[in-house]
Amino acid sequence: xxxxxxxxxxxxxxxxxxxxxxxxxxxxxxxxxxxxxxxxxxxxxxxxxxxxxxxxxxxxxxxxxxxxxxxxxxxxxxxxxxxxxxxxxxxxxxxxxxxxxxxxxxxxxxx
Amino acid sequence: xxxxxxxxxxxxxxxxxxxxxxxxxxxxxxxxxxxxxxxxxxxxxxxxxxxxxxxxxxxxxxxxxxxxxxxxxxxxxxxxxxxxxxxxxxxxxxxxxxxxxxxxxxxxxxxxxxxxxxxxxxxxxxxxxxxxxxxxxxxxxx
Numbered sequence: 001x002x003x004x005x006x007x008x009x010x011x012x013x014x015x016x017x018x019x020x021x022x023x024x025x026x027x028x029x030x031x032x033x034x035x036x037x038x039x040x041x042x043x044x045x046x047x048x049x050x051x052x053x054x055x056x057x058x059x060x061x062x063x064x065x066x067x068x069x070x071x072x073x074x075x076x077x078x079x080x081x082x083x084x085x086x087x088x089x090x091x092x093x094x095x096x097x098x099x100x101x102x103x104x105x106x107x108x109x110x111x
Numbered sequence: 112x113x114x115x116x117x118x119x120x121x122x123x124x125x126x127x128x129x130x131x132x133x134x135x136x137x138x139x140x141x142x143x144x145x146x147x148x149x150x151x152x153x154x155x156x157x158x159x160x161x162x163x164x165x166x167x168x169x170x171x172x173x174x175x176x177x178x179x180x181x182x183x184x185x186x187x188x189x190x191x192x193x194x195x196x197x198x199x200x201x202x203x204x205x206x207x208x209x210x211x212x213x214x215x216x217x218x219x220x221x222x223x224x225x226x227x228x229x230x231x232x233x234x235x236x237x238x239x240x241x242x243x244x245x246x247x248x249x250x251x252x253x
Contacts, residue, residue: 087223
């Protein structure tokens, strides 16, 4: 499971660099997320721009990451492709995640 | 129109490889975007259910036949794993409506299949499961 992260003082963006989150990689996805999540209190945004397919196992893995952070932080999602948006919409999971059309801006930090 | 047939191993990576071959460009089965997305979702759930429950992670094969037509994509799936419990297909209620407090991490598979597929039929015969359905060309979205 390839992921990359962008970190600032108040924001952690996790970019999923895989075309699929499915039954074949749901466990790897959870492990990669667990390793990427910072102990500090940043907002956490999952960038799904490169993901063009998610199945129910992948959806369950995203829900489990939300539970991992709850109640201190809320997992936010960004840049859903049409097939991924469809699965969130059909299952009504879109009602429990803040979903952004674009990535939030990283504020420049004073050195 | 021409049918597409394939036989795959009953493993999650084999299911992924089959879906990529069928639906990722250059797609083996050429469908409009909406129909392709629905077909991929339903097939992923149906095939992964067979891997996880029918064969219960033991070795086996799954045969798939897909036929595009005016009404939509007609799909047939065969496996020789265990029969469906009680010989019938699961109801497929949305787990979100059953357990809104403790968010569900599973149970969405049959809900998605029943939402997107029509004419679902299941038959157990001579030690083999046969599931068939049609993904309609015009999908009604909830």
